[in-house]
Amino acid sequence: MQKKRDSSKDRIGCLLSGQRIDRVPVSTFILGFAASATGCSTADIYSDPQKSFEAQLKTRDIYGYDSDPFFGYASYGAWEFGAKIRLPHGPYQQAPAVEGRLPVETEKDVEALELPKLACDGMLPGALPLALEFSRLQKKHGMRISVVLGGSFTVSVNIASEARLCRWMIRKPDLVHRILRVVTDHLVGVLTLWAEIFGAVNVVPQLWEPAASNQIISPGLFEKFVLPYQKELHEKTLELGINHILCHICGAHEKNLPFWREIPMGNPGIVSFGTEVPLRTAVRTFGSRCIIAGNIRPSTLQTGSKELVRTLCREAIENAKDAPNGFILMPGCEMPVNTPPSNLQAMIRASEEFGRY
Amino acid sequence: MPHALFKKLSEAVLKMDEEAAVELSRKVLDEGLDAYSAIIEGLAEGMSQAGTLYDGGEYYVPELLLCADALYAGLDILRPHIKTGEAKFRGKVVIGVVEGDVHDIGKNLVKTMFEAEGWEVYDLGKDVKVERFSQEQQRVGACVVALSALMTTSMLAMPKIIESVKSADPGAIVLVGGAPLSPEIAAGYGADGYADTAKNAVVTARNLLSASNS
Numbered sequence: 381m382q383k384k385r386d387s388s389k390d391r392i393g394c395l396l397s398g399q400r401i402d403r404v405p406v407s408t409f410i411l412g413f414a415a416s417a418t419g420c421s422t423a424d425i426y427s428d429p430q431k432s433f434e435a436q437l438k439t440r441d442i443y444g445y446d447s448d449p450f451f452g453y454a455s456y457g458a459w460e461f462g463a464k465i466r467l468p469h470g471p472y473q474q475a476p477a478v479e480g481r482l483p484v485e486t487e488k489d490v491e492a493l494e495l496p497k498l499a500c501d502g503m504l505p506g507a508l509p510l511a512l513e514f515s516r517l518q519k520k521h522g523m524r525i526s527v528v529l530g531g532s533f534t535v536s537v538n539i540a541s542e543a544r545l546c547r548w549m550i551r552k553p554d555l556v557h558r559i560l561r562v563v564t565d566h567l568v569g570v571l572t573l574w575a576e577i578f579g580a581v582n583v584v585p586q587l588w589e590p591a592a593s594n595q596i597i598s599p600g601l602f603e604k605f606v607l608p609y610q611k612e613l614h615e616k617t618l619e620l621g622i623n624h625i626l627c628h629i630c631g632a633h634e635k636n637l638p639f640w641r642e643i644p645m646g647n648p649g650i651v652s653f654g655t656e657v658p659l660r661t662a663v664r665t666f667g668s669r670c671i672i673a674g675n676i677r678p679s680t681l682q683t684g685s686k687e688l689v690r691t692l693c694r695e696a697i698e699n700a701k702d703a704p705n706g707f708i709l710m711p712g713c714e715m716p717v718n719t720p721p722s723n724l725q726a727m728i729r730a731s732e733e734f735g736r737y
Numbered sequence: 738m739p740h741a742l743f744k745k746l747s748e749a750v751l752k753m754d755e756e757a758a759v760e761l762s763r764k765v766l767d768e769g770l771d772a773y774s775a776i777i778e779g780l781a782e783g784m785s786q787a788g789t790l791y792d793g794g795e796y797y798v799p800e801l802l803l804c805a806d807a808l809y810a811g812l813d814i815l816r817p818h819i820k821t822g823e824a825k826f827r828g829k830v831v832i833g834v835v836e837g838d839v840h841d842i843g844k845n846l847v848k849t850m851f852e853a854e855g856w857e858v859y860d861l862g863k864d865v866k867v868e869r870f871s872q873e874q875q876r877v878g879a880c881v882v883a884l885s886a887l888m889t890t891s892m893l894a895m896p897k898i899i900e901s902v903k904s905a906d907p908g909a910i911v912l913v914g915g916a917p918l919s920p921e922i923a924a925g926y927g928a929d930g931y932a933d934t935a936k937n938a939v940v941t942a943r944n945l946l947s948a949s950n951s
Binding site for chain 2 (some may be wrong): 412468470471472473474475477478542543546547549550551594595596597598601631678679682683713714716717718
């Protein structure tokens with residue numbers, strides 16, 4: 381039976397619908413942390429939707445943050461285009477990684493690259509059957525449906541490797557454009573499928589884009605290779621009737637922000653940032669049309685004291701709380717598996733203490 | 738003053754021109770010039786300038802990778818012609834991406850910078866087990882161990898690696914780098930140095946080594 385959530389307690393939902401909220405919501409990309417908090421394995425989080433959902437739900441109940449459980453991983457694309465994936469294991473892994481041959485290693489592979497078939501009757505590639513099962517759990521619990529995909533560039537990197545794509549952008553740009561074309565069509569296909577199954581207005585896709593950061597590529601290459609495809613991806617997503625996109629602009633993107641500004645995010649979108657982009661800049665750039673989210677440094681959450689976390693959260697809240705469309709306090713990326721629980725508690729307490737409206 | 742050919746070699750690397758690097762390296766040999774000087778004053782100088790442009794935000798990873806391709810194309814031709822005893826390595830460095838992490842693009846750039854500066858590099862690759870760093874450092878007698886991590890969770894392997902390296906050889910210098918690291922975290926882990934770019938990694942290693950030898 382579908383459970384209906386008390387909408388007044390859904391702070392993020394209130395922000396999305398333009399309603400007032402009592403305080404700054406706290407949201408997290410919590411995956412491996414939920415495994416360690418509840419005693420299941422990190423691999424379960426990525427391979428068993430039921431266990432993953434329950435672990436995340438239980439973790440949210442324990443700590444009281446605002447974001448819903450979700451399913452996704454940053455190396456999306458390789459498995460879906462035919463490579464193998466290795467589930468995380470051991471003390472130092474937090475997410476699945478690609479194993480063995482990538483879908484694109486040669487120029488011939490680019491020519492042969494095909495769209496994976498997408499059909500909801502069991503013909504889904506890679507992690508998508510798991511994502512679909514997870515989304516059905518979200519629906520059952522009355523949550524927003526959050527399919528998690530990479531941006532066009534990041535998924536292309538996952539398919540072809542960062543070094544290869546970097547070289548080809550300068551030496552063989554046509555190959556990169558061909559990969560980006562296929563990847564963008566694939567991502568639009570996935571979002572179309574989710575919109576058909578769950579109803580477009582219920583879907584809030586998450587598009588994560590770490591690989592196009594200025595730690596890797598120049599703003600010039602971003603404009604040439606990332607902007608056109610990412611813009612198309614967002615435009616087509618919104619044309620489906622999806623109202624909100626959560627775009628995680630991960631890493632050092634400050635020089636790319638003029639281009640990101642050209643990309644529609646929905647009404648409002650949610651744009652989450654890594655620590656590298658100052659929140660005041662984020663508010664100035666996107667605040668008039670998007671909810672701003674971010675950007676506590678994950679390594680500080682993992683290694684810093686709760687006093688330091690509290691201070692950083694206070695600064696973040698002071699810098700972004702009054703953004704026109706609202707602010708969500710978040711880590712700058714995934715909450716590290718080994719974050720001390722007291723540091724997550726410190727985030728939530730900081731919101732209660734400094735984030736009241 | 739570097740020979741005009743060496744200057745051109747440097748420019749070939751800086752301009753990411755692999756063909757020119759090959760052609761000029763052959764010319765160095767044809768003209769009977771010293772291969773080692775051509776490497777140090779030509780190819781390596783070009784790579785060093787590329788690193789400076791990266792630090793200044795003019796070059797990014799794609800440009801550095803292509804500079805490295807030109808560097809290696811020239812090295813392949815010149816290295817076999819270095820006269821015995823002429824090449825003086827600055828030192829030996831063991832490098833790798835720590836256990837749990839498969840992101841090696843940063844490590845590969847650091848490796849290139851070390852090689853360009855004349856270090857003997859022992860590359861353990863990615864997702865390297867904790868104990869392998871110490872074993873390799875002991876095997877080759879490296880003075881520097883360089884650790885890379887991109888993931889917040891995998892960087893937790895670093896203090897264990899540092900402990901293992903230091904307990905086997907307290908004089909070994911350990912450098913760390915990667916997106917989630919900071920000078921404070923590096924110090925907390927017991928690392929001797931932290932570097933935020935590939936070029937700085939080599940500069941830091943050089944400075945630490947020179948301080949430990951003085």
